[in-house]
Amino acid sequence: MSASARHVNRALPMEIAPLKLIVLIVWVMTIGMASGIPVFAQDAPLSMESLDVAVNFGVPGQLPDGQKEEKYLQTGAFLSAENDAIRAAGDGRILFIQDNHLLSGGLPHATGNFTAVAHADGFISLYSGKTYVSEASAKSMIKKGEVVGRIAEITRALYSYYLFRVYDGASRLWVNPAFFIKDLVDRASPRIEEIALLGQDRTIIAENPRKGAQEVPQGNYSLAVSVTDPAYAKGSISGVFRLKAVFDGKVIADRKLDSARITPEGLAFLDLEAPSSRLTDEDGRLLLGKQFIPRGMHALEFSVYDYAGNSSSFNWKFSAK
Amino acid sequence: MKRANNYSNRKRGHLAWMTAAAVVFYVIFAQRPLRYEQGLVRLDSVPVPESDAAAPSDRESYRVRGRSFILRPDQQGVMETDRAGVSLWTREFSSPLTAGSVSAAASAWGLLNGSIQVLDQEGRLLDELKPSEHAVSSAYPCVYGVAISENGQSIAALYGLDPQYFLVFSKKNHGYELAFEKKLESQVVSDQPASFSTDGLSVIGRTADGLAFYDVQKRKGMIVRADYFAGEAELLIEPIGLDRFAILLAKGNERFAGLIRKGVIEAMFLIEETGSGLSVSGDIMMIAGKNAIQRYKAAER
Numbered sequence: 001m002s003a004s005a006r007h008v009n010r011a012l013p014m015e016i017a018p019l020k021l022i023v024l025i026v027w028v029m030t031i032g033m034a035s036g037i038p039v040f041a042q043d044a045p046l047s048m049e050s051l052d053v054a055v056n057f058g059v060p061g062q063l064p065d066g067q068k069e070e071k072y073l074q075t076g077a078f079l080s081a082e083n084d085a086i087r088a089a090g091d092g093r094i095l096f097i098q099d100n101h102l103l104s105g106g107l108p109h110a111t112g113n114f115t116a117v118a119h120a121d122g123f124i125s126l127y128s129g130k131t132y133v134s135e136a137s138a139k140s141m142i143k144k145g146e147v148v149g150r151i152a153e154i155t156r157a158l159y160s161y162y163l164f165r166v167y168d169g170a171s172r173l174w175v176n177p178a179f180f181i182k183d184l185v186d187r188a189s190p191r192i193e194e195i196a197l198l199g200q201d202r203t204i205i206a207e208n209p210r211k212g213a214q215e216v217p218q219g220n221y222s223l224a225v226s227v228t229d230p231a232y233a234k235g236s237i238s239g240v241f242r243l244k245a246v247f248d249g250k251v252i253a254d255r256k257l258d259s260a261r262i263t264p265e266g267l268a269f270l271d272l273e274a275p276s277s278r279l280t281d282e283d284g285r286l287l288l289g290k291q292f293i294p295r296g297m298h299a300l301e302f303s304v305y306d307y308a309g310n311s312s313s314f315n316w317k318f319s320a321k
Numbered sequence: 322m323k324r325a326n327n328y329s330n331r332k333r334g335h336l337a338w339m340t341a342a343a344v345v346f347y348v349i350f351a352q353r354p355l356r357y358e359q360g361l362v363r364l365d366s367v368p369v370p371e372s373d374a375a376a377p378s379d380r381e382s383y384r385v386r387g388r389s390f391i392l393r394p395d396q397q398g399v400m401e402t403d404r405a406g407v408s409l410w411t412r413e414f415s416s417p418l419t420a421g422s423v424s425a426a427a428s429a430w431g432l433l434n435g436s437i438q439v440l441d442q443e444g445r446l447l448d449e450l451k452p453s454e455h456a457v458s459s460a461y462p463c464v465y466g467v468a469i470s471e472n473g474q475s476i477a478a479l480y481g482l483d484p485q486y487f488l489v490f491s492k493k494n495h496g497y498e499l500a501f502e503k504k505l506e507s508q509v510v511s512d513q514p515a516s517f518s519t520d521g522l523s524v525i526g527r528t529a530d531g532l533a534f535y536d537v538q539k540r541k542g543m544i545v546r547a548d549y550f551a552g553e554a555e556l557l558i559e560p561i562g563l564d565r566f567a568i569l570l571a572k573g574n575e576r577f578a579g580l581i582r583k584g585v586i587e588a589m590f591l592i593e594e595t596g597s598g599l600s601v602s603g604d605i606m607m608i609a610g611k612n613a614i615q616r617y618k619a620a621e622r
Contacts, residue, residue: 063391063400070411072398095461095482096419096433097511102571104598104609105557106514107421108383110392114417116433118461118482124433126417163395167416169434262434264449266398266413275398275413 045120046089046180047144048164050079053184054231055239055307057176058257058269060284071284073269073276075260076126076165077177077239086127086149086162089180092119094140094148099133111163115148122170125180129162173259174267178238178307186238186308190229195302195314196285197221197293206300206316214318218295223253224285227304238307243270245288246301253288293320360580360587361606364616385423392418399430401444410444420467420478420512427473435462437478439469439497447473448496452480452488455499459484466513470521475500475537477524479513487526487533489542501542505530507551516558516566523583525566527556534584545584549577557599559606561619567606569599578608580619 055077063070096116098109114128115136131152136142151160166175178184195206199221207214223245229237245253255270262268266275272289273279279287298320303313383390383399391400396418400411412430420431427447430438437450453462459481466479476490476497485508490497507529515526515533522537531547550556555571561580565587570577576596579589598609604619 063393070400072393072413093461094510095463102555103557103569107418107512108392110394111396262415264446
């Protein structure tokens with residue numbers, strides 16, 4: 001090969017590099033969208049390990065006693081602390097410490113104490129618990145795996161878990177922490193506890209198909225579902241991740257609990273409206289949108305998937321009059 | 322002519338002596354140890370009511386300025402309740418609360434993501450204040466302290482990390498404008514107290530450099546008494562009277578009570594080390610200890 005030919009061969013990749021880059025970006029974004037897993041999560045420099053995990057991202061939570069009718073959707077995962085020690089998910093800068101005070105006053109610590117660590121690319125990880133005690137200090141840069149806090153020893157038996165949350169400041173999203181937990185093993189299928197149609201003045205709850213076709217008055221309804229991801233003996237709870245509803249063969253909802261968007265009104269889960277209290281009713285059911293149900297026989301197929309990929313389905317046939 | 326010059330020289334000499342004396346007096350009195358308590362008159366000590374002593378600590382409830390709030394367990398939402406505990410409104414925030422301040426007219430909530438949400442009495446969003454949009458640049462935006470004036474016209478905040486700032490915003494037309502910006506040499510990463518005076522004309526807030534003070538009318542601010550308020554210390558601040566602040570300071574095992582007006586410490590003295598709570602009723606300052614509540618009256622100026 002002549003010198004000039006070698007030069008051409010070397011120069012060619014440089015010339016097509018921008019094109020390759022664009023193709024690569026498009027390809028990565030396509031894969032990300034198709035898989036339902038945001039690309040940023042795959043590339044994020046955070047990872048956690050825990051023997052016992054219970055992801056509650058998107059699970060309805062409630063205010064303290066006396067205010068139980070007020071629900072909201074949660075953004076974290078409970079992780080077991082290894083020998084009481086809680087370790088940083090990645091390299092970062094200690095951003096905020098909420099710790100025990102000598103004086104009593106000011107804003108109460110509703111979430112217990114917590115530490116927030118700012119990482120590269122705008123990610124912030126939060127570690128909190130009712131008996132959490134921070135071990136970081138104001139000047140601290142922290143390395144992945146270093147101890148950020150501990151579960152107080154006296155109450156270890158009662159509270160060996162802490163809450164882990166991840167906020168993506170660059171994309172203004174709360175991200176499902178399941179993305180960052182390594183070796184998340186969950187073999188139990190999520191459970192559909194209840195499917196209901198909420199009308200203006202009536203609630204129709206789906207009954208066992210063996211009882212025959214249910215009768216439903218025609219009209220506008222909100223589809224409300226109550227789903228859980230149960231624990232099993234040797235594994236974690238990866239959490240409900242995807243909800244899909246097909247009405248008379250047409251997909252009316254296919255939504256993922258991958259992240260919650262930040263809006264001035266609060267958090268928007270499932271690409272629906274904010275605040276999150278609007279997506280759940282008093283009974284803790286998720287509201288997946290409205291649907292007009294005309295007269296006739298109908299079939300509603302509802303499926304739920306957890307983050308690990310286990311699924312459950314329910315087929316509901318009813319007649320509208 | 323010569324006599325006139327002598328007279329002039331003597332006059333200058335007197336002026337120099339008076340100036341020197343004033344400087345010496347200033348140095349002695351402004352920097353003297355904080356042991357004086359002329360500004361506060363001790364009234365009495367009353368036992369802590371049994372009901373209070375026995376009550377479990379309610380970590381979610383927040384009672385301030387006659388209003389009651391319940392914080393969401395994830396600290397990412399707040400509900401105002403009436404006296405019977407019935408919900409008046411709820412608000413969900415974009416990130417966890419790190420600071421809060423309540424006045425009769427409004428409330429300001431500082432968030433971990435560096436924004437301050439200003440709500441009206443019904444919990445509606447009046448403004449979302451982002452210091453980064455006011456040319457205040459920090460590597461890590463986060464709100465470490467916030468105060469709102471009684472009429473909601475001014476907001477102060479301890480903001481950002483690398484570097485950290487003490488900021489004061491004033492309401493102009495439809496939004497808030499940056500009125501004061503003090504870049505701090507040292508930084509904190511925990512929540513710090515800040516408060517406006519009842520007349521809304523001055524604000525103080527604790528920073529790692531010392532106590533930050535800003536005069537709304539003069540549009541001037543400064544850091545006061547770094548020796549006492551900087552470093553490892555905890556502070557509670559309550560406005561008392563029109564333009565004063567009652568404070569309770571914890572430094573190690575020592576506790577100090579004090580009174581501040583216009584950035585000047587009028588009283589500061591050691592109290593028993595169990596003092597942990599500060600409240601104000603009219604011109605009476607109350608410090609709750611383990612077994613007793615010490616009451617002090619702010620003296621007339």
